Structure formats: structure tokens, C-alpha cells
Amino acid sequence: MSNDLKVNMNEYLPLRDVVFNTLRQAILKGELAPGERLMEIQLAERLGVSRTPIREAIRKLELEGLVLMVPRKGAEVAKISEKSLRDVLEVRRSLEELAIELACQRMNREAVDELEKKQEEFKNAVENGNAMEIAETDEAYHDVIYKGTCNDRLVQMINNLREQMYRYRLEYIKDEDKRQILLLEHDNILKAVRQRKVQEAKEAMREHIDNQEITVSKNIKEQE
Known part of the structure; x- marks a missing residue:
């Protein structure tokens, strides 16, 4: 995971949306690389938030096709096939x-x-x-x-x-x-x-x- 990954707080958005936007941009920019595992605990610590908004963001990213849920491994950044x-x-x-x-x-x-x-x-x-x-x-x-x-x-x-x-x-x-x-x-x-x-x-x-x-x-x- 990139050391540059930071959450940009926005007083007009709920925390779950801020976390989602942060992770989405990190994937689009390549800061979270295709195939990289998304560990809830590590992401929560890195962004300074609880695991709940991380979990919600990952679920939403999966619906957009940016994250893939792999059996027995968990979430990872979807590769471009x-x-x-x-x-x-x-x-x-x-x-x-x-x-x-x-x-x-x-x-x-x-x-x-x-x-x-x-x-x-x-x-x-x-x-x-x-x-x-x-x-x-x-x-x-x-x-x-x-x-x-x-x-x-x-x-x-x-x-x-x-x-x-x-x-x-x-x-x-x-x-x-x-x-x-x-x-x-x-x-x-x-x-x-x-x-x-x-x-x-x-x-x-x-x-x-x-x-x-x-x-x-x-x-x-x-x-x-």
C-alpha cells in the first residue's frame, strides 16, 4: 500500500463516502495496485478510521467492479482483464x-x-x-x-x-x-x-x- 494514501476529510460528506472516495481514487491512480489485498485492519489504521466505513467502501467498490472478493482470501483490487x-x-x-x-x-x-x-x-x-x-x-x-x-x-x-x-x-x-x-x-x-x-x-x-x-x-x- 502506498505511503501517500491519505483520507481527505470533507465536512459535507458522511465518513463512509469520504473513505470510499479515498480508496476509489487510490485504485484509479494505481496507489492500490491490481491484485493488491485490501486488509480492513491495515486500511483502517492507515486512514485513521474504524473498520465499518472501510467495509462499506469495499462493498461499494465491489459493485463498481473495482474490487474483487476472492474465496478464502478476502477483498483485492480487481485486475483489468x-x-x-x-x-x-x-x-x-x-x-x-x-x-x-x-x-x-x-x-x-x-x-x-x-x-x-x-x-x-x-x-x-x-x-x-x-x-x-x-x-x-x-x-x-x-x-x-x-x-x-x-x-x-x-x-x-x-x-x-x-x-x-x-x-x-x-x-x-x-x-x-x-x-x-x-x-x-x-x-x-x-x-x-x-x-x-x-x-x-x-x-x-x-x-x-x-x-x-x-x-x-x-x-x-x-x-x-
């Missing part, structure tokens, strides 16, 4: 293609301007080179597209996948060689949306997701 990657990205690909199609048709001028602004923030994050910042600005860019669909049910479905998508998004962004390609993919999507070219936007989005799957799958194989 090719199957779990494929399962999530197959669903994401379909939802993203639908989202970009609807956004092309429904986004108003202000929403397109907002997408351009988020792309500029993403570009700045890529230049700064911080993986978490890149992942967050990438997510913010896509959020503008989701909102632009004006379809609450679609947004809800995408949000249900958000945590799992974030992990793969961060894994993709860790590959520094792919960051300029990511930037170009965003530019292509933005250009198609600005020109209201639905088919081009869908093709650009599909390529965006396909490249993520190819890169993360390659990284998984190299780590085995």
Missing part, C-alpha cells in the same frame, strides 16, 4: 455513437462553444502531462457531448458506466505516446460536430473508442 475491457467498451462504443449522433443534431451554438472550451482545457492538460488532469479534462469533454444529446435516459446509462470507463480512460492516458493521437481524435469529433456531419462524427467517435481498446489491451498483455 481483456474481457472486462471488451465488455465495457462494447457498451460504451454503442452509447457514445448514439450520443454523438444526437449531439450533432441537437447541440446549440453555446454547447458547441463549450465543447471547444473543454477541448482547449484538454489540450492544456496534455501539454502539462499530468495523467489525472488529462483524464478529468477528457471526461469533461465527453460530458458536454452527453449533455448535448438532451436525452436524460442516455446520460443516466452512460453515468452508470462512468466509474469503469474512468479506469480504462486513465490506463489509456498513461501511455504518453498516445496523447497526441487522443488530441487529434478530439479535434476530429469537434470538427464534425461543428459542421453537423453526423456520419463523420460517429466514425471519429468509433475510432476514438477502438484505439482505446487496442492500446489498453496491448498494455494488459504486456503486464501479464
Whole structure:
């Protein structure tokens, strides 16, 4: 377990949510590595809390697919498998293609301007080179597209996948060689949306997701 693992107290959140957010971020950042055991007593001591919020957080992380319960061993950080990657990205690909199609048709001028602004923030994050910042600005860019669909049910479905998508998004962004390609993919999507070219936007989005799957799958194989 990383020595940097610290709980950030928030007076507006219950302790169980603070602990959950702390452990979740530690997993997403790799401070708690795939396959690492999550010992309630050690985590409680490290974070300065009782075992109860730790237990509740682990249970919630299991529901999100970030933690795996292993018989006779207990909880451990779930490894990223090719199957779990494929399962999530197959669903994401379909939802993203639908989202970009609807956004092309429904986004108003202000929403397109907002997408351009988020792309500029993403570009700045890529230049700064911080993986978490890149992942967050990438997510913010896509959020503008989701909102632009004006379809609450679609947004809800995408949000249900958000945590799992974030992990793969961060894994993709860790590959520094792919960051300029990511930037170009965003530019292509933005250009198609600005020109209201639905088919081009869908093709650009599909390529965006396909490249993520190819890169993360390659990284998984190299780590085995």
C-alpha cells in the first residue's frame, strides 16, 4: 500500500463516502495496485478510521467492479482483464455513437462553444502531462457531448458506466505516446460536430473508442 494514501476529510460528506472516495481514487491512480489485498485492519489504521466505513467502501467498490472478493482470501483490487475491457467498451462504443449522433443534431451554438472550451482545457492538460488532469479534462469533454444529446435516459446509462470507463480512460492516458493521437481524435469529433456531419462524427467517435481498446489491451498483455 502506498505511503501517500491519505483520507481527505470533507465536512459535507458522511465518513463512509469520504473513505470510499479515498480508496476509489487510490485504485484509479494505481496507489492500490491490481491484485493488491485490501486488509480492513491495515486500511483502517492507515486512514485513521474504524473498520465499518472501510467495509462499506469495499462493498461499494465491489459493485463498481473495482474490487474483487476472492474465496478464502478476502477483498483485492480487481485486475483489468481483456474481457472486462471488451465488455465495457462494447457498451460504451454503442452509447457514445448514439450520443454523438444526437449531439450533432441537437447541440446549440453555446454547447458547441463549450465543447471547444473543454477541448482547449484538454489540450492544456496534455501539454502539462499530468495523467489525472488529462483524464478529468477528457471526461469533461465527453460530458458536454452527453449533455448535448438532451436525452436524460442516455446520460443516466452512460453515468452508470462512468466509474469503469474512468479506469480504462486513465490506463489509456498513461501511455504518453498516445496523447497526441487522443488530441487529434478530439479535434476530429469537434470538427464534425461543428459542421453537423453526423456520419463523420460517429466514425471519429468509433475510432476514438477502438484505439482505446487496442492500446489498453496491448498494455494488459504486456503486464501479464
